[in-house]
Amino acid sequence: MTRFFQATVSLVVVLTAAVTNVQAQGEVPQGEIRVAVLDMQSALDNYYRTEQEKAKIEALAERRKAVFEALKAEIDAAKPNVEKLQKEATDSSLSSSKREEAETAFKKAAVELVARERRLLYLRRKASVEIATAHKEMEVTLVREIKDQISDIVPTLDVDIVFDKSFLPKAKKLILHASPNVTDVTAAVVGALNQKAAVQP
Numbered sequence: 318m319t320r321f322f323q324a325t326v327s328l329v330v331v332l333t334a335a336v337t338n339v340q341a342q343g344e345v346p347q348g349e350i351r352v353a354v355l356d357m358q359s360a361l362d363n364y365y366r367t368e369q370e371k372a373k374i375e376a377l378a379e380r381r382k383a384v385f386e387a388l389k390a391e392i393d394a395a396k397p398n399v400e401k402l403q404k405e406a407t408d409s410s411l412s413s414s415k416r417e418e419a420e421t422a423f424k425k426a427a428v429e430l431v432a433r434e435r436r437l438l439y440l441r442r443k444a445s446v447e448i449a450t451a452h453k454e455m456e457v458t459l460v461r462e463i464k465d466q467i468s469d470i471v472p473t474l475d476v477d478i479v480f481d482k483s484f485l486p487k488a489k490k491l492i493l494h495a496s497p498n499v500t501d502v503t504a505a506v507v508g509a510l511n512q513k514a515a516v517q518p
C-alpha cells in the first residue's frame with residue numbers, strides 16, 4: 318500500500334467519522350451532508366499560471382542545454398588533437414625529443430579533456446535535479462493557490478466537503494459511486510483563478 322493510498326484512506330476514515338458524528342448529534346439531518354468534487358488535475362491543467370510557470374522551467378532547461386552544447390562542442394573539438402598527440406608520442410619515425418614533446422602535450426591535453434567531460438556530466442546531473450526541483454515547487458505553489466481559491470469560493474456554493482476526484486480514483490477507487498447531485502466546482506474555481514490574469518502586470 319502506497320503512502321498516498323494510506324493517507325487517502327486515513328482522510329476518508331476521518332471525514333466519514335466526522336460526518337457520522339455530526340449526524341448523530343443532530344446538527345445536520347441524515348443524508349444532508351453536502352459534498353462537492355474538484356478535479357485537481359484539470360484545475361492545474363487549465364489554470365493560466367500553470368502555463369506561465371511551465372514556460373519559466375522550459376526557459377531554464379533551454380539555458381542549461383545551451384551550456385551543455387557549448388561544452389560538448391569544446392570536447393568534440395579537442396578530441397582530434399588529443400588523438401593526434403597520442404599517436405605522435407608513440408610514433409617511432411619521430412625523434413625522441415619530438416616524441417617526448419608530443420607526450421607532454423598529450424598528457425596535458427588529455428587531462429583537460431577529462432576535466433571538461435567530468436564537468437559536463439556534473440552540470441547535466443545538477444541541471445536534472447534543478448529542473449525536477451523547479452517542477453515540484455511549481456506544483457506545490459499552484460496547488461496551494463488552488464486550495465486557497467477553494468477556501469474562498471466554497472462558502473458561496475452551499476457545500477460541506479470537497480473531494481479531489483482526479484486523485485481518489487487512482488487510490489484504489491475509494492469512491493465507487495457518485496450521484497448526479499454531487500457538485501463539481503472545478504470550473505468555478507478555475508474561472509475565479511483565471512479572472513486574475515486580467516490584472517497581472
